Amino acid sequence: MTQRVPDRSPRGPRARGAVWVVALVAALAGGTRQARADVTAECDFLEISAKAGDKPAIDPELKPVEKKLKKPPFSTWNQFKLLSRSQKALAKKKPEPVGLKVGTATATLIEIVDKSKVRMTITMDDEKGKQVANNTTTVEAGDYMIYVHPLANNEGHLLSFTCK
Numbered sequence: 597m598t599q600r601v602p603d604r605s606p607r608g609p610r611a612r613g614a615v616w617v618v619a620l621v622a623a624l625a626g627g628t629r630q631a632r633a634d635v636t637a638e639c640d641f642l643e644i645s646a647k648a649g650d651k652p653a654i655d656p657e658l659k660p661v662e663k664k665l666k667k668p669p670f671s672t673w674n675q676f677k678l679l680s681r682s683q684k685a686l687a688k689k690k691p692e693p694v695g696l697k698v699g700t701a702t703a704t705l706i707e708i709v710d711k712s713k714v715r716m717t718i719t720m721d722d723e724k725g726k727q728v729a730n731n732t733t734t735v736e737a738g739d740y741m742i743y744v745h746p747l748a749n750n751e752g753h754l755l756s757f758t759c760k
Contacts, residue, residue, distance in 0.1 A: 635688040637705050637714050639759040642740075643680040643696050646673035646752035657681070661740050661756050669744065673752055686716075686759070698753055699723045699745075705759075712737050714759040720745060722753075735759065 644658065646665075652674040654662055665676050679697045686692055686705040694701040699722045706715040713734050720729040720743060728745040735741045737760050745753040 635705070635708055637686050637708065637759040639684050639686055639703065639705075639714075639716075639757055641680075641682045641684065641694050641701070641703070642678060642754075642756040643698070644742075644754040644756060645677045645679050645698075646670065646744075646754055647675050648673050648750050649675040651675075653677075660758070661742065664740060664742060664756075670742065670752075670754075672750070676754075694755070696720075696755070699728070700725075701755055703757065706732060709734055716741075716757070716759070718743055718755065718757065720755055728753075729755075 642658065642661065644655075644661075644665075654665060654676045655678040657678045658665065658676055664670060665673075680695060682695050684692050684694065684703065686703060688705050688707065691702045691704045694703050699720060701718065701720045704717040706717060709715055713736050715732065715734045717732040718729060718741075719727060722728050722745065729743045731743065733741055735758070738758060740756050740758045742754055742756040745755075747753055
């Protein structure tokens with residue numbers, strides 16, 4: 597009668613079970629990384645021209661930022677016109693171009709802070725390609741941040757954004 601000896605080779609039942617455990621842990625870890633990569637924010641961008649004139653005038657589409665535009669440093673101007681509006685879904689740490697009529701801009705979602713704030717980096721280049729803004733800031737969801745590029749003749753080029 598032959599006695600059966602348990603298989604202790606690397607291909608044995610224990611080794612196969614260990615392989616399954618390692619595969620399961622790797623899959624779960626990969627799933628966690630995937631979930632972190634899915635962090636996104638929906639953002640609205642408003643490109644605005646600003647100048648000082650005889651009669652105050654604010655484009656009706658700028659109602660969400662009107663109060664901010666009436667306070668310093670924006671109150672040096674009294675005429676604001678919406679040049680362009682765009683919406684972007686931003687993925688974490690992935691730079692996205694923001695379409696502007698004057699120059700170019702890029703927005704990068706750095707992270708979501710306290711579930712109600714976004715940390716963003718915004719860069720703006722003028723129409724000649726010179727960088728005029730490069731700033732990282734944290735903004736409460738639903739609030740607006742405004743970046744300013746002062747121009748000649750007491751005019752300004754503004755980029756405002758809000759995210760949710």
